[in-house]
Amino acid sequence: MDFAWTDEQCQGHEQARLFAQRELAGTGAEELGEAPGKEAGRERWRERWRKCAGFGVQGLNLPVAHGGLGLDTRTAVHVLEGLGEGCSDNGLLLALGAQLWSVGMPLLRFGSEAQQRRWLPGLAQGESIGAFALTEAESGSDGLHVRTRAVAEAGGYRLEGVKAFVTNAPEAEVFVVVAASAAEAGYFGLTAFVLERGMAGLEVGPGLRKMGLETSPMAEVRLNGVWAPAEAVLGEVGGGGAVVRHTLEWERGCLLAPALGTMERLLQATTAHARGRKQFGRPIINFEAVGERLAEMRLRLEVSRLLLYQFAWLKDQGQAAGLQASMTKLYVSESLRRTAELAVHLHGAAGYMRELEYERTWRDAMASSLYSGTTEMQHNLIAESLLQPAAAAGERAAPSGRRLAGPAAAATSEPGAGPPSASALGRQRERGEAGVEYAPAGSGEAGR
Numbered sequence: 001m002d003f004a005w006t007d008e009q010c011q012g013h014e015q016a017r018l019f020a021q022r023e024l025a026g027t028g029a030e031e032l033g034e035a036p037g038k039e040a041g042r043e044r045w046r047e048r049w050r051k052c053a054g055f056g057v058q059g060l061n062l063p064v065a066h067g068g069l070g071l072d073t074r075t076a077v078h079v080l081e082g083l084g085e086g087c088s089d090n091g092l093l094l095a096l097g098a099q100l101w102s103v104g105m106p107l108l109r110f111g112s113e114a115q116q117r118r119w120l121p122g123l124a125q126g127e128s129i130g131a132f133a134l135t136e137a138e139s140g141s142d143g144l145h146v147r148t149r150a151v152a153e154a155g156g157y158r159l160e161g162v163k164a165f166v167t168n169a170p171e172a173e174v175f176v177v178v179a180a181s182a183a184e185a186g187y188f189g190l191t192a193f194v195l196e197r198g199m200a201g202l203e204v205g206p207g208l209r210k211m212g213l214e215t216s217p218m219a220e221v222r223l224n225g226v227w228a229p230a231e232a233v234l235g236e237v238g239g240g241g242a243v244v245r246h247t248l249e250w251e252r253g254c255l256l257a258p259a260l261g262t263m264e265r266l267l268q269a270t271t272a273h274a275r276g277r278k279q280f281g282r283p284i285i286n287f288e289a290v291g292e293r294l295a296e297m298r299l300r301l302e303v304s305r306l307l308l309y310q311f312a313w314l315k316d317q318g319q320a321a322g323l324q325a326s327m328t329k330l331y332v333s334e335s336l337r338r339t340a341e342l343a344v345h346l347h348g349a350a351g352y353m354r355e356l357e358y359e360r361t362w363r364d365a366m367a368s369s370l371y372s373g374t375t376e377m378q379h380n381l382i383a384e385s386l387l388q389p390a391a392a393a394g395e396r397a398a399p400s401g402r403r404l405a406g407p408a409a410a411a412t413s414e415p416g417a418g419p420p421s422a423s424a425l426g427r428q429r430e431r432g433e434a435g436v437e438y439a440p441a442g443s444g445e446a447g448r
């Protein structure tokens with residue numbers, strides 16, 4: 001793995017940082033006004049969204065043919081890191097990421113030509129907004145056991161169910177929705193659909209108020225007998241599990257790329273404060289306990305970078321990186337939470353005040369260990385990877401640039417050739433090897 005950034009990549013990072021400082025100043029909350037969801041606030045939020053699209057953010061990872069910039073993953077995440085450093089509107093950053101990785105990537109991989117032509121250019125150019133709807137009230141971590149039903153009728157499917165906590169839903173025009181088309185078939189009974197606002201029976205609930213991330217719109221998506229023609233199926237009927245797996249891998253690996261920039265900004269500001277703030281006649285940075293905490297922030301940032309860049313590098317090599325995605329998600333989210341907490345703490349009482357960004361960023365950061373699979377679920381997935389025969393035989397569980405061998409590869413598989421097929425996993429089951437269906441109940445493989 002090459003750690004050196006090219007001049008072009010450095011420029012992309014720097015330009016994104018400057019763009020964010022110039023065009024996305026403020027928290028974004030004032031843009032929404034006192035009552036999020038009010039028309040004026042929504043229009044101002046859309047304006048910020050369009051500015052991002054003008055810079056190219058929503059098209060970073062999409063091919064030029066679909067109106068994107070066609071960047072490789074490493075370059076895209078480095079640009080997002082710069083964006084995160086310059087922009088403290090963490091809600092907007094999450095909303096952008098939810099579209100980039102959870103809507104753009106599954107459409108790119110599984111979308112029909114017609115679906116790609118219909119949606120990708122608009123998403124890249126900021127004219128349309130996308131949402132990924134998997135979670136339900138009864139299936140969160142156990143995300144593959146959805147209650148939403150897709151009942152086959154002549155020429156398509158009738159969808160019934162309610163999706164919960166869907167980022168971007170209040171603003172979205174396009175929804176990637178996962179439903180059970182054959183409930184008894186488990187993983188292979190799931191089917192993903194591309195639905196659009198305005199379809200009869202598709203209703204978006206009122207915007208949800210959250211602890212933080214106020215500028216990341218969120219709502220329920222209710223499917224009251226929505227008619228989805230066969231052309232609305234994303235990928236194959238019964239291939240919804242593969243869509244989820246693919247989407248979550250990208251989400252976990254890349255969603256927190258802007259958080260690298262956030263952590264950099266918090267570290268710089270907290271260090272500057274510790275150098276300037278005097279107690280007992282000297283700068284507080286000179287107290288060992290303060291220095292230790294700054295060192296922890298620094299170390300967490302650097303390790304987060306290494307994990308995220310490694311994930312991006314593996315994807316650029318066309319490799320499966322499910323395990324790296326889990327490790328990246330777990331470590332970066334926990335580091336973001338800890339870094340934000342330390343930024344509040346080392347600023348003293350001032351850090352606890354609303355005037356500074358730290359308490360808000362800490363509230364925003366708290367969500368990162370929940371979305372895209374909780375910290376506990378990532379622990380489960382990482383631990384399960386150690387149960388795979390390859391790891392038990394002494395092979396490295398987290399190869400740098402090498403594919404996992406054998407069943408471990410299948411369990412985290414997202415090779416260039418395609419998702420794990422039903423027949424391949426069926427053969428695994430026959431051999432009694434570990435795979436999706438063989439994961440312990442409630443474990444990561446069986447869930448998110």
Ligand SMILES: Cc1cc2nc3c(=O)[nH]c(=O)nc-3n(C[C@H](O)[C@H](O)[C@H](O)COP(=O)(O)OP(=O)(O)OC[C@H]3O[C@@H](n4cnc5c(N)ncnc54)[C@H](O)[C@@H]3O)c2cc1C
Pocket residue numbers: 098131132133134135136137139140141142143164165166167168213367370371372373374375376377380442443444448
């Ligand atoms: C800001 C934000 C944005 C989101 N955006 C989206 C979105 O766009 N689309 C979408 O579909 N969903 C979205 N979600 C939902 C998110 O994916 C779920 O909240 C998450 O998967 C956890 O599910 P849950 O909330 O039902 O918690 P639960 O699954 O009920 O978990 C509750 C607690 O139990 C623990 N737990 C559960 N099972 C296990 C286990 N097997 N082992 C150990 N611990 C376990 C969890 O770690 C957690 O601490 C979002 C959530 C947030 C907070």
